[in-house]
Amino acid sequence: MxxxxxxxxxxxxxxxxxxxxxxxxxxxxxxxxxxxxxxxxxxxxxxxxxxxxxxxxxxxxxxxxxxxxxxxxxxxxxKAPELDLKERDPNTLVESIQTFVLPEFERQSGDLAIQLDRGARPIRVDPDLVRQALLNIIRNALQAMPDGGTLTIHTVASDEVFRLDFIDTGGGMDAGVCSRVFDGFFSTRPGGTGIGLAITRQIIQLHGGDVVCDSALGRGSRFTVTLPVGGPEST
Ligand SMILES: Nc1ncnc2c1ncn2[C@@H]1O[C@H](COP(=O)(O)OP(=O)(O)O)[C@@H](O)[C@H]1O
Ligand SMILES: [Mg+2]
Structure with missing residues (x-):
């Protein structure tokens, strides 16, 4: 066919x-x-x-x-969302998410360490959707560290690409889980719907970017998001 x-x-x-x-x-x-x-x-x-x-x-x-x-x-x-693209300072976007999730971290004795590349220039994104995409990664990291831990969010900017790394000190995943985390309805959490990271990937790919997972059991996890600075049309 x-x-x-x-x-x-x-x-x-x-x-x-x-x-x-x-x-x-x-x-x-x-x-x-x-x-x-x-x-x-x-x-x-x-x-x-x-x-x-x-x-x-x-x-x-x-x-x-x-x-x-x-x-x-x-x-x-x-229903793939329609992008409403705007020029935004990507670091300001990350900081606004930080303010939003800080109470959740405090409640769980989790630390949030933010390391921003101050040289980043504005990028074309749908800010609300990107916020939602990143929040899904952050909430999963928190859930992977029920007894406390640190999530480090690290940004690196080039002329073409804005990259974000989310590194947590949670329990990590084996290779089988790691390869399926972006599949719709894949979840290992009781009560989880397995939709969060599928939505994250959909939003990031609609922007012409990508998201990948790197993890090992007992070693924590790293999610890397890349977004083209010029928006989806630039790729
Ligand atoms: N930071 C992380 N550490 C360990 N496992 C994770 C992490 N993020 C995602 N996962 C795994 O990916 C699965 C899918 O995540 P997600 O799509 O957000 O669905 P849900 O949160 O409803 O389970 C989770 O059930 C979990 O097994
Ligand atoms: Mg989730």
Missing amino acids: SDVQDGNRLSQWGALAAGLAHEIKNPLSTMNISLQLLEEDLRERPQVGSAKLLPRVELLTSEVQRLQRIVSDFLKLA
Whole structure:
């Protein structure tokens, strides 16, 4: 089969899956609301055996909410976002993310070390999407260091490319996991949807850039993001 036919068939399946996800979304939200009302009722009427029923309803609620997250994450991934490109100082972008995540680091006794290349010139990016892409990497690093540790964010600028390294001191991954982290729905975390890094890669590649993972068990992980300074048209 030719690549074009392959591509068409894939996009047909993609559209079908997105349609299905849309159809699943509304009944899930009805179930979520009904379960929450049921939970409230049970709490207000302890006489109807709620001690036994309440944990079951709570479990149902949390599973329905998990399905809602999966469906909404899938829809985000299925619908490639439109880039709204702007000239931005990339280091300022990193610093704004730092301010945003610092409370999460403090809560977990994690350290955030930022080493910026002060020679960086403005780059053409969709700031909101790039922020989201980088946040996904940072949140994963935090989750990999539940007992504290350090995430170092290091930037290097050239005339063509702005590079960011995210180096954490967490548990790391074996080669098998490392090769699959950007796959949609791949997750090793209980409750994880496996969509974060798939979205990160989609956003970075839409910018004409790339993201790679380098890790080993027990050694921590490094994610390297490269973005073309001139935006996606320049590549
Ligand atoms: N910094 C990291 N250290 C160790 N494992 C990581 C790191 N970042 C990502 N991973 C692995 O990649 C998987 C996929 O990540 P992600 O796409 O964000 O999905 P999720 O966070 O929902 O599991 C994680 O479940 C984890 O196994
Ligand atoms: Mg994640």
